[in-house]
Amino acid sequence: MQPVQRSRPGFSRLPLVIDPAPMLAALADLDDALWQPHFNRDYYQGDWSGVGLITTESQVALVHGEGPAIKRQPWLDDPRWARGLAGLEVEIRNARLLRLGPHSHIREHRDYDLGGPEADMRLHVPLLAPEEVDFMLEDQRVPMRAGECWFLDLYRPHSVDNHGDRPRIHLVIDCRPGPWVDAAIDAGLATTPAAGEGRFNRAYAGFSRWLEQHPQQAVALDPLQDREVLISRILELGQAQGFVFGADQVRAALRRQRQVVR
Numbered sequence: 001m002q003p004v005q006r007s008r009p010g011f012s013r014l015p016l017v018i019d020p021a022p023m024l025a026a027l028a029d030l031d032d033a034l035w036q037p038h039f040n041r042d043y044y045q046g047d048w049s050g051v052g053l054i055t056t057e058s059q060v061a062l063v064h065g066e067g068p069a070i071k072r073q074p075w076l077d078d079p080r081w082a083r084g085l086a087g088l089e090v091e092i093r094n095a096r097l098l099r100l101g102p103h104s105h106i107r108e109h110r111d112y113d114l115g116g117p118e119a120d121m122r123l124h125v126p127l128l129a130p131e132e133v134d135f136m137l138e139d140q141r142v143p144m145r146a147g148e149c150w151f152l153d154l155y156r157p158h159s160v161d162n163h164g165d166r167p168r169i170h171l172v173i174d175c176r177p178g179p180w181v182d183a184a185i186d187a188g189l190a191t192t193p194a195a196g197e198g199r200f201n202r203a204y205a206g207f208s209r210w211l212e213q214h215p216q217q218a219v220a221l222d223p224l225q226d227r228e229v230l231i232s233r234i235l236e237l238g239q240a241q242g243f244v245f246g247a248d249q250v251r252a253a254l255r256r257q258r259q260v261v262r
Helices: 020-029 073-077 080-084 179-191 199-213 215-221 227-240 247-261
Strands: 011-013 048-056 069-071 092-100 105-109 121-128 133-137 150-152 158-162 168-175
Touching: 011 179, 020 080, 020 121, 048 073, 069 092, 073 080, 105 247, 133 199, 150 179, 199 215, 199 227, 199 247, 215 227, 227 247
Parallel strands: none
Antiparallel strands: 011 150, 048 069, 048 092, 092 168, 105 158, 121 150, 121 168, 133 158
């Protein structure tokens, strides 16, 4: 019998008491040499790096994979990581610190290995969470703050922009699905903060209004059949008018346009 697919929200702030203090102290004591660039270099610009705490056997430390979970040396050497996550009643398959450096960008993508009823589930525990960071999930800014624990359905399209001068560091956990985490997700929905807009999305919305007021500029875009050429031209036009946004916002708008046409 096939497992029943449970419909989950895009995100939920779990009603857990997470003590960030021991983990922040452990983070401060980490050897800088442990930070490794993310393996998927096509997905980002700038600094996206991490430290594997719990990983599966015979795999790159920052990759979600199969096989038994193995506690790596940074986790074994410092009990403060486990102490900080004491309230999390899940089977951890992978735990890694992920850092997005100042003025760095993770392009929109989907984590296809997180799809399906038996797939692992992704939790984020923000440790350093500057306000200048926009974590976008399906064009919505998820308002994560330090010391919280969030479920995120990252099978859906998502991207991250760090607009500021400070790094963003999250403890990212992949765990097995089960009744406890499902109940925590459901219980957290009532108090989960509303999603926001994000800096680039706000700029693109302003550009769209400008384009409506200048229909001759919109008409000039119509002959551009090559998608990447069209995106580049829209980015140039937006910047010329003082609207700074990224290719992800343009691609999302074109995607929505196609859905309306259908």
